[in-house]
Amino acid sequence: MKEKILPKEQLPQILKTLLESYKVFAPIKKNGFYVFGEIETPDEIALNYLNSKIPPKEIFYPRTEVLFTFTKSPQGIDIQEAINPSESRVIFGIRPCDAKSFTLLDKFFSYGKFKDPYYQTRRENTLLIGLACVNPRSTCFCTSINGSPFGEEGLDILFVDLGDKYFVKSLNLKGDELLDQLPGLTPASEKDRFNMTELLKKVLASMTPEIPIENINTKLEQLFDEEVFWDQFSQKCIGCASCTFLCPTCTCFDVVDEETSSSGKRIRLWDTCQFPLFTLHGSGHNPRPTKRQRLRQRVMHKFSYYPKTLDEIGCVGCGRCIIVCPVNQDIREVFKALQET
């Protein structure tokens, strides 16, 4: 663990150095909102942002990806797996909540006997450089879910904006090694460390108060069949997938084949528990036929099934689902209602 200081005017130099050896993904502004995109020059980066609209999960887990292609030949069927070793990459400027989401995605994509090579290959060669949240949104609730605006989970290096300079902290061996290669860094002083701690206190104090969510999974289990409880939320849901598609921890996918008579490809694409088709059986039976059950699934999966199977809440409190919902469905209202039951 190393602690350094970087004057802000030196940042382009750091990015230039990174661009020499890595593919760099960073927040950029596009169509009026922020997304993580590949940058080619330091000036493309837009660090003055709250958080990206689309979570950076698609860098490791694209919306659509070919798993393998197949061709028919006289000898049989020839299958070519589409796993390409990825080039070394850096995600720069990622928020702590999104970095934490990768630790959940890591667990999901390596759960049980099988490791997902598509995700793993992209993930392995990628360094994560975070940018602490000094200006969390009112919809942010990371602190309620064991997170922090200065959280370090999942990151290799953390940058904290101290006004005219960054406090730069490496968090593991990979981070240490990378810091050694970067120009313009000077050792952090005791005063810098103090300033950072004070800033964190200030930021925490400015955040929307924590929502108590202890025992949430057992409470949810008890309420599983309470139709009235779920209806108060699902009533206004229009059943689109904005909340899940823009969620950094949602991982559900569909697998489809696209084929001609002689060749084809198997494709994985984002899917969502909010669509009726997600659970429609071949027989025509649908175990989650109404939006009540589908909304319940979204909540149960993150706050009950995740804690049970992975011993962690499947949400990082980024608040994207609240901001993006066309009808202002607010997951915090569910927590509040749980407190009252």
Next chain:
Amino acid sequence: MEKLEKIMQDTAKHFLQEQKVDLIIGYKQGTIPLRTTPCFVTKPEDISQLVWNVCCDHDLTNFLLQPEYKDKKVGIIVKGCDARALVVCMAEGQIERKMVTIIGMPCPGMIDRKRIESELEPKEILVAEITEDQIHLKGKDFEQTLQKDDYIQASCKSCRYNNPPVCDVLIGGQPIELSFNDDLDEKLAELEAKSPDERWTYFTTLLSDCIRCYACRNACPLCYCKECFVDQTQPQWVGKTTNISDIMFYHMIRAFHVAGRCVECGACTRACPMNIDLRLITRKLQNIVKDRYGFEAGLDPNVPPPMGTHTMEDPQEFITEPE
């Protein structure tokens, strides 16, 4: 608008007390500034939840078609566009006129919170107060006043029927006249003047960000098919990926499906998490239907939609004599 809000609440309460309706579908205050959220009131004493302001932009007609309200007498708060969507549903036999009590609101145009938020980021709005012509915003380290007319939603600027053409009661009794500068037709003329290749580029660029979340379809009051063509699996009509050809297929077919039916309420564009603006496509289709059939959707529940009917006068120059 506060005056209208009070009259709206009183009217809705009256309907509930008289048991003319089983529930009222309206708007209540949302959980974040500049937002309202749909609300469903069944008890007269809860009526004070209902709000009416320039953030009431959801099209509530959407909810009427859901199975839980099938046999209920529903009172619904509607703006001009919502009322037109309701009329289309009636003309198409989806909603029975006698089951719905239409509480019409003269609409002054809704404000475009997405544009305001986007222009302000990284500042975040924590408190918003809206007066007759201004929007006062406050956040952590800022205060700002915007002129309301500068931030009216694009779909409201190009609205041609802001007062409900059909309703049981018009709250306040006075229609509002709108006079916004709108450039939609100008932009459409520009697009029409382009070559087919350039237009194709426009469409593919516009739609390339689509993530197939179907918020546009689900927010649309007229996308009410029980099974959408994109969800059909036997056979599967359309590829499910975010490859541009699959995306185009979805949006083009959906556009055809709303031709002569779309009331240009802008719900699709508002709901899109990727800020994809579909209004040039929908305006073009409605213009074609107006030119050819002299028809505008959502004005009269007794007139069947032109795409669902046939008259001998229909233009049919595309039918050619065999040689």
